[in-house]
Amino acid sequence: MGSLSGSSKKLQVIWGLVVVFGVLGLRGVECRKARILDSFEYSAISCRAHSASITDFGGVGDGKTSNTKAFRDAINQLSQYGSDGGAQLLVPAGQWLTGSFNLTSHFTLFLHKDAVLLASQDVNEWSVINPLPSYGHGRDAAGGRYISLIFGTNLTDVVVTGDNGTIDGQGAFWWQQFHRKKIKYTRPYLIEIMHSDNIQISNLTLVNSPSWNIHPVYSSNIIVQGITILAPITSPNTDGINPDSCTNTRIEDCYIVSGDDCVAVKSGWDEYGIAYGMPTKQLIIRRLTCISPYSAAIALGSEMSGGIQDVRAEEIVAINTESGVRIKTAVGRGGYVKDIYVRGMTLHTMKWVFWMTGNYGSHADTHYDPNALPEIKGINYRNVVAENVSMAARLEGISGDPFTGVCISNVTIGLAKKAKKVPWTCTDIEGITSRVTPPPCNLLPDQGPEKIGLCDFPAENLSIDNVEIKRCSFTRNYL
Structure with missing residues (x-):
């Protein structure tokens, strides 16, 4: 072959460079294709064998596009892995507008720290289901919910779960409808799990x-752990966490600001x-x-007609909250609240520290049994410090049906400058106290300062405390 001309040599060099950079470019594309989209670890009761992202199913995190179909399609497809190690669905950084969607078994939904699930304000994206059988009636309206x-x-x-990702209920729309009495059905909740077993809800921020x-x-x-809940203090019925007819539940390390009870323990309404x-x-x-400011740190009831038993609360902090622990019941409720154990409360700026109400009169309908009296007994409070309190306690049982076995020990309550003149009011209550300041009412006689351990708190663990938490990983590549 003859020698190349100068121009031919230049073309050859240029072509060679094109080929070299082209190959490098292709390799770069290949590297990008193989680059990990997300890789992280998290704690859970179960780890999963299969992983996907909501973007694999057409999800768009622009805060405007509805992702309801994407979530439903994703979970439907991932449900096939339930018997093959389960599946996890990642919601990446972005704002993901969506209506309601249903979960599946052996499944993890994980929200990236910069992910926000935005609840749709299109009512058509919220189906209507029947009232709960233990309520027989919607809470906001008589029909469904x-x-x-x-x-x-x-x-x-x-x-x-998530890395503290956010679920935003965009509740203002619903609150306005509720106040205007234009709600046809009971408003939706953010997360509801029914008739289920082995549930974890953790490391999320829930707002509005x-x-x-x-x-x-x-x-x-059920484990509810590391949850932050935020709602305006005037927002209606924005309870934090409401375990309802549930067994073996653990709620821990949660921070709640709301317009209603931070934790409300329930078990059905009246005759239902x-x-x-x-x-x-x-x-x-x-x-x-x-x-x-208008509700309790922990409320027991008012819907407690199926019974509430063996509740253990400890290391509770409440600030600018109406009451520390409140028991809410009434004639017609039936059921019981018993074996309640509370220790280690620190309270600041409260209306009441302890509040028991036997006249909480809201009813599902007019068919409740007026002879269905609740049983309230075995209520134990110990090791409580409170400051700037308007009134130590308001304890009101039911005439002919007193609340019994109330025990309060090692409690110091600092009253506010404008506190009520009588710090305790007690009617239809039976119990005992020890080392309580200011001195309680005569229906709770002092057993003497040596009875510092007077009130019970069980020493043995519940089985939910023995659940093994695993270290799980999520690794996701570009498709």
Whole structure:
């Protein structure tokens, strides 16, 4: 072959460079294709064998595009892996507008720290379901109720978690409708799990729920952990966490600011709850911080007609909250609240530290049994310090049906400058006290300062405390 001309040599060099950079470019593309989209670890009751992102199913995180179909399609497809190690669905950084969607068993929903689930304000994206059988009646209206944003029923082994990702209920729309009495059905909750077992809800921020935030109901073996809940203090019924007819539940390390009770323990309403007969029992609440000027840090009832038993609360902090622990019941409720153990409360700026009400008169309908009297007994409070309190306690049992076995010990309550002149009011109450300041009412006689350990708190663990938490990983490549 003859020698190349100068121009030919230049073309050859240029072509060679094109080929070299082209190959490098292709390799760069290949590297980008193989580059990890997300890789992280998290704690959960179960790890998963399969992973996907909501973007794999057409999800768009622009805050405007509806992702309801994407979530439903993703979970439907991932449900096939339930018997093959389960699946996890990542919600990446972005704003993901969506209506309600249902979870599946052996499944994890994970929200990236910069992910926001935005609840749709299009009512057509919220189906209407029947009232709960233990309530027999919607809470906002007589008929059905809007399904929750994240919903599941008859499931096992479900995790809803994240790196403190956010679920925004955009509740102002619903609150306005409620105040205007234009709600046809009960407002939706943010997360509701029914008839299910082995549930974890953790490491999330929930804001502006239309109504209750987290509602496990008719379920067992539940862990709610590391949750932040924020709602305007005037927002209606934005309860934080409401375990309802549940067994073996652990709520811990949660921070709640809301317009209603931070934790409300429930088990059905009047004759419907009595007939359903499913109590809430074996409940742990620990390391709770609450701000709720018009409600309680922990409420037991008012819907307690299926019974509430063995509740253990400790290390509770409440600031600018109406009451520390409140028991709410009434004639017609039936059921019981018993074996309640509270220790280690720190309270600042409260209306009442302890409040028991036997005249909480809201009823599902007019068919309740006026002879269905609740049983309230075995209520134990110890090691409580409170400051700037308007009134130490308001304890009102039911005439002919007194609340019994009330025990209060090692309690110091600092009254506010404009506190009520009588710090304790007690009617239809039976119990004992020790080392309580200011001195309690005569119906709670002082047993002497040596009785510092007077009130019970169980020493043995509940089985939910023995659940093994695993270290799980998520690794996701570009498709």
